[in-house]
Amino acid sequence: MDFFEAQAAAHRTTLRLVALFIGAVLALIALTVALVAAVVAWTTPPTGLLSWEKFLYALSPQLVFGIAAAVIGLVAVASVFRLLSLSSGGRGVAEALGGRLLATNSDVPEERRLLNVVEEMAIASGLPVPPVYVLDEEGINAFAAGYGPDDAVIGVTRGTLELLDRSELQGVIGHEFSHVLNGDMRLNLRLTAVLFGILVIGIVGRSLVGRRSSGGRSSRGGSGTAQIAALAAGLMIIGYVGTFFGNLIKAAVSRQREFLADASAVQFTRNPVGIASALRKIGGHYAGSGLLAGRAEEMSHMFFGQAVSGLLGGLGATHPPLEARISAVYPAWDGSFLTPRPVADANTAAAATERDGLEAAVDALEILPAALAAGAATTASEVQTRLGRVSPDDVTQAQELIGGLPRVFHDAAHDPFGARAAIYALLVQDGDDGETALAHLDAHAEPGVPDLLRTLLEHRSALPAGSRITLVHLAMPALKALSEPQYARFRDNLVTLVKLDGGISRFEWILHQVVLKELRPHFEGVRRRRMGSTRIADAQEACWVLLSTLAHIDHAPEDAEDACRAGLRTLALEFVLARKGGLAPRQDRNQQRLTAAMRSLRGLHPLDQPRLLKAAIATVEHDGRVSAAEYELLAGVAAALDCPLPPLHPSP
Numbered sequence: 001m002d003f004f005e006a007q008a009a010a011h012r013t014t015l016r017l018v019a020l021f022i023g024a025v026l027a028l029i030a031l032t033v034a035l036v037a038a039v040v041a042w043t044t045p046p047t048g049l050l051s052w053e054k055f056l057y058a059l060s061p062q063l064v065f066g067i068a069a070a071v072i073g074l075v076a077v078a079s080v081f082r083l084l085s086l087s088s089g090g091r092g093v094a095e096a097l098g099g100r101l102l103a104t105n106s107d108v109p110e111e112r113r114l115l116n117v118v119e120e121m122a123i124a125s126g127l128p129v130p131p132v133y134v135l136d137e138e139g140i141n142a143f144a145a146g147y148g149p150d151d152a153v154i155g156v157t158r159g160t161l162e163l164l165d166r167s168e169l170q171g172v173i174g175h176e177f178s179h180v181l182n183g184d185m186r187l188n189l190r191l192t193a194v195l196f197g198i199l200v201i202g203i204v205g206r207s208l209v210g211r212r213s214s215g216g217r218s219s220r221g222g223s224g225t226a227q228i229a230a231l232a233a234g235l236m237i238i239g240y241v242g243t244f245f246g247n248l249i250k251a252a253v254s255r256q257r258e259f260l261a262d263a264s265a266v267q268f269t270r271n272p273v274g275i276a277s278a279l280r281k282i283g284g285h286y287a288g289s290g291l292l293a294g295r296a297e298e299m300s301h302m303f304f305g306q307a308v309s310g311l312l313g314g315l316g317a318t319h320p321p322l323e324a325r326i327s328a329v330y331p332a333w334d335g336s337f338l339t340p341r342p343v344a345d346a347n348t349a350a351a352a353t354e355r356d357g358l359e360a361a362v363d364a365l366e367i368l369p370a371a372l373a374a375g376a377a378t379t380a381s382e383v384q385t386r387l388g389r390v391s392p393d394d395v396t397q398a399q400e401l402i403g404g405l406p407r408v409f410h411d412a413a414h415d416p417f418g419a420r421a422a423i424y425a426l427l428v429q430d431g432d433d434g435e436t437a438l439a440h441l442d443a444h445a446e447p448g449v450p451d452l453l454r455t456l457l458e459h460r461s462a463l464p465a466g467s468r469i470t471l472v473h474l475a476m477p478a479l480k481a482l483s484e485p486q487y488a489r490f491r492d493n494l495v496t497l498v499k500l501d502g503g504i505s506r507f508e509w510i511l512h513q514v515v516l517k518e519l520r521p522h523f524e525g526v527r528r529r530r531m532g533s534t535r536i537a538d539a540q541e542a543c544w545v546l547l548s549t550l551a552h553i554d555h556a557p558e559d560a561e562d563a564c565r566a567g568l569r570t571l572a573l574e575f576v577l578a579r580k581g582g583l584a585p586r587q588d589r590n591q592q593r594l595t596a597a598m599r600s601l602r603g604l605h606p607l608d609q610p611r612l613l614k615a616a617i618a619t620v621e622h623d624g625r626v627s628a629a630e631y632e633l634l635a636g637v638a639a640a641l642d643c644p645l646p647p648l649h650p651s652p
């Protein structure tokens with residue numbers, strides 16, 4: 001299963017979640033009706049009736065329908081309230097759990113190692129680098145949260161940071177990135193809102209009990225007080241039933257997704273030792289993966305490991321048993337756990353001996369890959385086969401792309417001032433327009449940014465071909481650390497630089513697509529995008545415009561039409577070229593046709609998105625190479641579609 005198939009499966013899981021939610025609400029209605037009828041029959045019984053007759057007498061149609069409406073309304077309001085409280089996406093979840101945002105330019109060794117691993121995994125996945133948070137918890141755990149890649153965050157506990165080595169950290173972060181790519185994060189946030197709605201009846205019961213215990217109106221006595229006391233106690237019991245249902249729903253929805261994420265982490269690294277050792281350390285750690293944060297139980301299904309104890313043992317556990325997860329990724333496991341120690345002390349003779357033994361076992365199974373040849377160019381046909389998957393080759397290429405950036409640009413991308421200057425440096429042109437741009441930034445950018453920009457411009461020629469998109473992705477966490485006024489100023493300056501010469505070039509369109517698409521959800525609110533339903537056959541003209549645009553780039557005029565035909569052929573739309581009389585015109589003032597086409601193509605069904613990207617790659621590779629300009633446009637298209645594109649080295 002690739003990521004696109006996993007996203008479609010996540011959508012089907014959402015439908016199952018709705019069915020489970022409806023079943024739980026019906027059960028709560030039945031229990032609440034029975035409770036209220038019993039309280040009424042007990043406290044205000046008509047005389048001369050048996051107990052069961054009193055209960056049936058109280059069970060009037062008005063009572064049933066009234067309580068059903070009240071329960072449905074309460075659950076719906078509570079679910080919507082919780083969904084709105086999570087409208088800030090991943091950042092809101094991390095802050096609710098008490099997370100501390102890591103500075104992107106941190107020089108603390110453990111934090112730097114974590115940030116480097118996250119950057120490598122993000123670039124390898126074709127995603128912008130997400131912000132990283134640390135929870136002050138001793139347990140070994142991690143999470144990914146957000147409505148999509150645009151607002152995703154990665155969080156780890158202090159125990160994870162201090163007790164896992166680099167390969168173990170890679171396994172855990174690979175697991176979390178699979179949740180980003182598989183569409184699990186959106187499902188998890190919806191699950192959080194749904195479960196809060198189910199649990200709210202118990203919260204009402206506890207509130208009533210709390211009011212009585214603090215003396216609220218208890219002095220009145222009488223049957224009214226007795227009714228309230230009985231009702232409060234009953235609602236508390238129903239609340240525990242709701243918690244039971246909630247945990248069953250969590251288990252039903254999340255367990256198989258965790259197995260899939262573990263398998264994806266092995267696929268990322270082709271090293272089952274990393275994630276297996278992380279799981280073994282959880283089993284050998286006195287705190288395990290447990291968390292103490294106040295909202296850990298509510299969000300327990302989002303974590304790498306079991307964050308809180310499940311009801312009735314494993315029945316309501318949000319995660320499969322550790323033993324099952326370890327055996328699934330590392331069948332040679334001998335059943336023992338590891339006692340974790342701080343990473344700085346992990347190179348003792350005993351630890352080294354055990355590590356060597358594990359690595360030797362994996363080598364014997366021929367699981368570990370040979371390293372890629374440094375700087376080897378990736379062909380487009382290879383990218384086609386890798387769409388929807390992340391491989392160790394992608395991680396290696398990500399490391400090479402990051403390492404190939406000039407040091408001055410690499411450091412700038414990790415600093416909020418430098419990140420702004422780096423983005424400006426990609427837009428400022430040479431000549432008179434460049435001088436005009438610098439004058440504008442001198443007047444409107446924050447003090448210090450224009451000076452840093454001029455330094456970067458001196459080194460801009462050293463940027464390797466095709467590295468501009470990597471630089472943009474690396475700069476995202478630093479840009480998301482801006483204040484809202486700083487972001488507004490940066491956004492306005494960015495738009496001004498794009499429009500400065502009276503038109504929008506192809507790269508300016510790409511940069512606008514990538515940068516603002518990633519920053520707007522963070523600063524301007526998450527717009528929850530529904531899964532697309534448009535099929536390729538219904539978007540023929542948009543496909544023609546996109547593939548024509550790609551065919552015009554770095555293809556000889558006599559070959560451009562054949563390149564477009566090659567792409568359309570993969571979509572069974574070759575006839576469109578004849579119907580349109582050839583390619584769309586090369587000139588596209590302000591990229592208006594391309595923008596309109598992408599607006600239509602954003603609504604494609606998830607399983608049609610990789611088909612379109614494969615068609616785009618077939619167009620690009622028609623001449624047997626991928627140029628830097630072609631790769632950058634592919635990256636811009638992938639960003640617009642929310643469709644990750646593997647990294648590659650453009651052809652020289």
